[in-house]
Amino acid sequence: MDKKETCCIKVNLPGGVISAGDLYELLLIAENAGAQVIRIGNRQQLFFCIDADQLEDMEMDMLRAEISYEINEDEFPNIISSYVTDAIFNTESWIKEGVYKDIFDLFNFKPKLKINLVDQHQTFVPFFSGNFNFITSNISNYWYLYVRFPKTTDIYCWPSMVYSDDIPLLSQTAEKMIMAHKAQFYDRQKINHQKFHDLVMAQNDFVTQPITEPLKLPDFQLPYYEGINRYVNNKYWLGIYRRNELFPLEFMKDICTICLKNRIGQLYTTPWKSLLIKGISEDDRKEWGSILNKHLINVRHASNELNWQLENLNSESLELKQQLVRIFEEYDLRTYRLCFAIKMQPKTGLPGSIIIKKQLPDVFDILHTSDFNPNSKDYVTYREKVPKVDLARCLIGLCNHFYSILIDDSISPSVLPNETDEKETHYIYRCQSCFSIYDQTFGDIVNDIIPGIDFQILDEYTCPICDSPKSSFIRIENSMDNIGWRGNL
Incomplete structure (x- = not known):
């Protein structure tokens, strides 16, 4: 018997965050298409695989749910962020939930180049794995920008700090410049940084601040991101890692159900291909433990x-x-x-x-x-x-x-x-x-x-x-x- 052709479906989650209701709807669509597991990618996106003969019905379901997706492609990489670290791995910064959401809402285009929005005080989310790497400064609502030109290791420090509200437009403008001038800025050994800067800045009047001190990266320390852990106001967060990278749909549906029941609005994916849930109350810990037991989920792997x-x-x-x-x-x-x-x-x-x-x-x-x-x-x-x-x-x-x-x-x-x-x-x-x-x-x-x-x-x-x-x-x-x-x- 010939092996069935399979299709890989990718769904981007800007910033690595999704509501419990939206995730539950996506899980139902994947399940109806014959998928049994879902995966998390290293840019905080989601993947599931289905037989090709289920594709047409799945596409209709995705259209009705207004979910954007790609089939066997990665033309539009996910925007990743350190939003997941807020309040649990980092409490020092001015950037909080509201700022992240405001920036995500201003993206009215689908980037073709990789964008990272990262707090400089954490080391959980990588700093320079994107093409446009925005890193918080010590001045509220201003960011350093490091441009890593596509298909190169050439990293250019933007000579001024970027205002939060300008991040989406600046990203779109810079992407257009790179794509329109590939012979100069794409897969090139030598790149004229000043010319690139001048071309981008000529397109719009961006709000900037001079860089008064260089970015200082923290020493790397990966926090232990598994298990049920206390953080603020007697709340707990739960981190789930899967050795085989597979998250069973039935388990994920139970996760969404308990989140909706207990008014936990959001779930977070991480660049380490793990899942994280914040805002668990002391009274609900036993219920979460029961779900882990039901699905035989281990949450204490070795750090290495x-x-x-x-x-x-x-x-x-x-x-x-x-x-x-x-x-x-x-x-x-x-x-x-x-x-x-x-x-x-x-x-x-x-x-x-x-x-x-x-x-x-x-x-x-x-x-x-x-x-x-x-x-x-x-x-x-x-x-x-x-x-x-x-x-x-x-x-x-x-x-x-x-x-x-x-x-x-x-x-x-x-x-x-x-x-x-x-x-x-x-x-x-x-x-x-x-x-x-x-x-x-x-x-x-x-x-x-x-x-x-x-x-x-x-x-x-x-x-x-x-x-x-x-x-x-x-x-x-x-x-x-x-x-x-x-x-x-």
Whole structure:
């Protein structure tokens, strides 16, 4: 029997928020079309899959419900925001629920480029994974803007702060300029930032403020986003993560039903592919616990399983993550203040402290940001062309190195010794057979060599990847000009 053709349906949730009533209606449409589960994407959107022969009826239902969607496409990426963090992961900022909603309401177009609206005081939602990255300043209703031009790692800091009400119009104007001048601003190695700024500003009279101090990013710390937790006014929030990324429709319908019953108006999706519900009262905790029991939902996973960024609907990356997490668990690996991203496709924009980047089938490069902050875009290559079977031990070595640096509390991640000092030559050694790198900064966990051991004083050394002898290694200078050692994803 021929396998039925399936269609993937994507529904954007601007800002990662949806009312319980709207979500319930969407779940019914998905269920009527034959879906059994729904997924959350890394841009806070929703996905479900149906057989192609159910598509026509589903489209009629979506039309009646006035729900926008895409079929097997991602032409209109979701606008993501840190709205989900308000009152639970962040209480310091001027930006609150009303400001977020006012900005969302002003979007009268569907963006084709990625837009992030992020509070600078939190680290739960990524800062620079969008094309237009608006980040709160210390001045109420004014935002920094960092433009990451499409298909590049070129990030441009807008020279003035943007007013909240201007965010939608400025985004639309900037998007039009990029799309109308792709030869200059789209997938280009060199971009004239000043020309781009002048073209955009010539279109409208935007309200701006001068930048009086540079943006200072907080040190990364991923909050534990699972379980039932108390926050303000004796209220609780519930975070739900699914190891297989699948949220059963029956469970989700029960979630919506109890929200409607207890007047919880909104549910939140997160960039970590999880669901979050705020405003649970003390009296209702038992009822929520009963729903979790009914559907056998586990809400206490290990932290080193929660700190991963994966491409959407990608079974290969999910399987690799699960394999690595099992090994991390056996090793009892500490991953606090780190997060991992698996990139099976180029230029996905996924943020991570440590990046696992596919080069060939079952062969990967391992990179990390220079200060191990996932919001950085300065990448350092740690290992190249690592076979899948060796990934775990290389990652364990890199994590242990990170903590060896942090043993001295006076050392900040922002000064981790991975930046090449232009005034001092730093040599590394590369295997001519498999291009594996030995750097004394990191040592070699496979061969039990601690960081700081010069390659020259090693007596009998063999490559941890291909077992080539020490004589197969050549000395090269570790600098920005060395292709394959330092670079951008």
